[in-house]
Amino acid sequence: MQAQTSTTERWHFITAVLLPVVLALVATAAAVIGFVFWSTSTIDQRAIERQTTMVTQVLQGKRDLMLKDQGGIAIWDEAVIHTGQTFDHDWVHANMGLWMHNFFGHDRTMVLDAQDQPLYVMEDGQAAATTSFRDMASGVMPLVQQLRTLIGAGRMADFVSGRAEAPPTVCDFALVDGKPAIVGVTPIVSHTRTLTHTPGTASLMVSVRFLGEQAVTEMMHQYLIEDAAFVLVPSASPDRVSYPVINDAGRFVAFFEWTGDRPGRLMLGHTVPVLIFVILAGALLFILLLRKLRGSSAALKEGRRIAEHEAAHDRLTGLPNRTNFDTHLARILREQKAPSTNIVLLMLDLDRFKQVNDTLGHQAGDDLIRSVGERIRLVVGNEVMVARLGGDEFAILAVTHNRPFDAMAVSGRIIEAIGRPFDLGHFKAHVGVSIGIVEADASSAEPRELVRKADIALYEAKASGRNRAMVYEEHMNELLQLQHTIEGELRAALNRNDQLSVAFQPLVDQKTRKVIGAEALARWYHPKYGQISPARFIPVAENTGLIEELGEFVLRRACEIGASAPGRTIAVNISPTQLRNPYFSNQVFDILHQTGMRPIDLELEITESILLDDENISAQNLRTFRAAGIQIALDDFGTGYSSLSYLKRYPVDRIKIDRSFVSQLAEGHVSVAITQAIVTLAHAMDIEVTAEGVESEKQATILGKMGCNTLQGFLFSGAVIPAKIAGIFADPLNTPERRRRARNRAA
Structure with a gap:
């Protein structure tokens, strides 16, 4: 009984007396240290401001002195x-x-x-x-x-x-x-x-x-400015201060750069050791006091040691050109009037050529085009015409009489030949090719119509996934006309508020199976054509320049939902076109400010093609977003280059494994090993992983064993309207597991 009373009194003393004292001492120390750091930073900032003002006045004085010197003579x-x-x-x-x-x-x-x-x-x-x-x-x-x-x-x-x-x-x-x-x-x-x-x-x-060495020396001696220089490019050193010298026309002339005077940092160097000593001394006295008062000092000391440890640790062909090709095609169609003469036209366009050209340089791009021409010629031989129409576009024109020309077989061999790696100096480049094919009777064909049909077939080949060949069929022309119709209707829909909407598909934590956020998905219901698939209207928006306006609409709706559910991640897909816009980051921050959504709750999903894009604007926008706390996710990982080396250049916070891998997850299937490798490598780089297209509990279990962080798919929920996702967010217990249990009880 006495031991129990002693223990009770000891805990009462700790909670009633010692704990408030400890908290007061910690709060005081934190406030003092915070005040010292704030004071020294403010002192340094004001010193730099004073020096900058002095430099401004000195330079203006030198201008005034110049006119005074001249006036005495002129x-x-x-x-x-x-x-x-x-x-x-x-x-x-x-x-x-x-x-x-x-x-x-x-x-x-x-x-x-x-x-x-x-x-x-x-x-x-x-x-x-x-x-x-x-x-x-x-x-x-x-x-x-x-x-x-x-x-x-x-x-x-x-x-x-x-x-x-x-x-x-x-x-x-x-x-x-x-x-x-x-x-x-x-x-x-x-x-x-x-x-x-x-x-x-x-x-x-x-x-x-x-404004050279002599002028700099005068300013250094007269005004005690250290290590100064006039430069055209400012230094990246944080210790250097750069003052832009602007003329009266507002044009940049040079930077005056010097090592800034930071008295606060000097004071900090003298103050911190004293503060540390005082804090340590106080801590020692306090520990001694605890040891005298109670016998639990060892546990407190060990706890403090653990807390301090935790706080302190954690990359030329020589072929006929377009004019030659057009002339040759027109001449053949004009001269070849025999009923048995057939024309076969193949239009070729390289896939991913822009990435190679931008990444490895124009010389590498020229070498690649030259090699592509050589491989095409080796496949088709010298009996048919091979032309480079410009850029990465080629054409093959075959004239047959009684001997057939198997265009699909030839296309298959071309695709296989172009798919092999290209040696470009010290680099290997991988590209593909999309091919549009049209066959016609030479006696009735028109040059422009023949080329138009081949272009339509090429467009369909690219729209169907690239790196394939398509033969022109009449329904393709109808599809192209449909694209034009979709463009016009989409323009009209963007000016209305009753057709376009945003749906949200929940994101589920793999461990707890709780909804932790949602992905915003564009939806379009047309009063005449009904529900139009995003697979149809999103590419049209990309190709016609409407994607920025559509993207802004989706982002604004997503942020409105995100503002009402802080702590939930709202993922929004953005296009390369948006990211290349130098004003895109301002647009995003304006929408966040207007809606009230926190930047840390927003996740922007990009495609792998952006990582291959060396444009400075895209890179700067990504860095700006990450610096503001906005998360970056790499969508459809595994379907493109899928190289984690690109993530070192443009770090992302999350990768999303493509549904094509998830759908094949089964014991012994190669997709399991591939997916496990992706998850392991991503976690090694501190990148979280989301699996898309989860449709079965078996898939979810396998992904859980791999360590996948977040799941998304119809197993949990399809895309829902804003009101429903808001309801899901409002109920912390409304998890997929709870809904399944409710259904089981009802059954």
């Missing part, structure tokens, strides 16, 4: 006499060029006549040929023209008449000979206003002082 009766009335080169060199160089440190001095032609040029203290002015004209002439405009507006007349104390002058930053400089332009006029000349005929004095 506004002078002697200068007017020796430059305007009779040009005296020696006098100008001694009293203007050398003076400006030796006494004021100007690197270039020029005298221009009334036609802005150089009369005198000084470079680095030496008289130079006036032809050298051409090298500087691009940086100097805009300011000369600006001054001429001021003179033409009457500003010189104001000075001559006495209405103005000084003549008009111009001084600005400019690039001269590719180097940043201060350029000043002052008219050469009489300081007594007694020597006059026809308005607009005044000579001009132009001075150039480069």
Whole structure:
């Protein structure tokens, strides 16, 4: 009984006295450390702001000093006499060029006549040929023209008449000979206003002082700026401060860069050890106190050690061209009138050529096109015409009389030949080919119609999955017309609010079988054509430029749902076209702000083709999203390149295993090994995995054993309307497992 009372008192003392003391000490230490770090960061920021303001004033002062230096020489009766009335080169060199160089440190001095032609040029203290002015004209002439405009507006007349104390002058930053400089332009006029000349005929004095090593040295010594330089490309170092030098026209000239003064960091270096010492000393005293008061200090010390440990650890053909092909086709159809003459036309277009061209460069693309032409020629021989129509498009034209031409067999051999790897220097490239075929009687065929039909068949081959051949059939023309109809109706639907909608398919946690989010899917119900499959209208939107407007509609509806269910992941598919838009990230953040959805609840699903796209805009958008907490998922993984090496360049948070693998999951099937390899490699890179198309409990079980994180498919739910998904989100117990149990009880 006494032991039980002692234990009760000890726990009462710990919970009533020691725990509040511990929490107070921890809160105080955290507040002090937080305040120190905040204070030092604020001090550093204000120091950088002061230095930036000083640099701004110094540079403006150098501009003002340039005009002051010029005014003492250019506004002078002697200068007017020796430059305007009779040009005296020696006098100008001694009293203007050398003076400006030796006494004021100007690197270039020029005298221009009334036609802005150089009369005198000084470079680095030496008289130079006036032809050298051409090298500087691009940086100097805009300011000369600006001054001429001021003179033409009457500003010189104001000075001559006495209405103005000084003549008009111009001084600005400019690039001269590719180097940043201060350029000043002052008219050469009489300081007594007694020597006059026809308005607009005044000579001009132009001075150039480069913002080079000498200017930097002066600023470093006079204003205590460390390790400064004028550069055209800023440093990526976090210790460097870059100030953009912008001229009056708003154009960038250079960056003034220096090592920023960070007194806060210095203070932090002195303060932190003291703080650490004080905290450690206080902790030691507190531990000693605990040991004196109670015998449970060992457990508390071990707990603190564990807590501290946990807190501190965690990549040319020579064939006929299009004109030759068109002429040859027209001639054959014009000359071949025998009833037994048949024409077979194959139109070929490479699959994934753009990725190779963009990734490995145009030279590699040219080598690839050359190799493709050689392989096609080896397959079809020299009896038929092979033409390159442009880009990655080819055509094969065969004329047969009594001997048939098996177009599908030839196409199969071409697809097999093009599918083999291409050696491009140090790289191997993999491409495919889609082929459209049309056969016709030469006596009745028209060139344009023949090519049009072959193009339609090629379009169908690409729409059916690429890397295959399709023979033209009349119904394909109807399908193409349907594409045009879908385009027009989709444009109209985007301007209405009663046809397009968004459905949501739940995402289920594999372990708990609870709904943790949903994927937003576009739906279109047309009053005349009924429900139109996304497989039909999404490609049309991609090919016609409507995908951005459609994507914005889906994203906005998804974010409206996401805003009402914080903590639930809402996944939205985005197209490569959207991601290449430099304003796409602004659009996403605007929608998040307007709807109130948290960025961390949004998941953007991209396709593998985006990872092969080297466009800077796409990459920058992805980095911007991830920095804001938006998750990136790689959709349909396993159907394209499926290379995890691309994930090192564009990191993603999740990959989605394509339903084609999930549907084949069974004991002993190769899809099990492939899927397991994908999950293992993804987890090794800290990437979560979602399986799409889960339709059976057996598939879900196998995926669970593999360690798949999230499941999605008809086993749990198809796509539902917004109101229903909102209801699912509102009920934390409304899980697929609970619904199945309810059905079993009802049965």
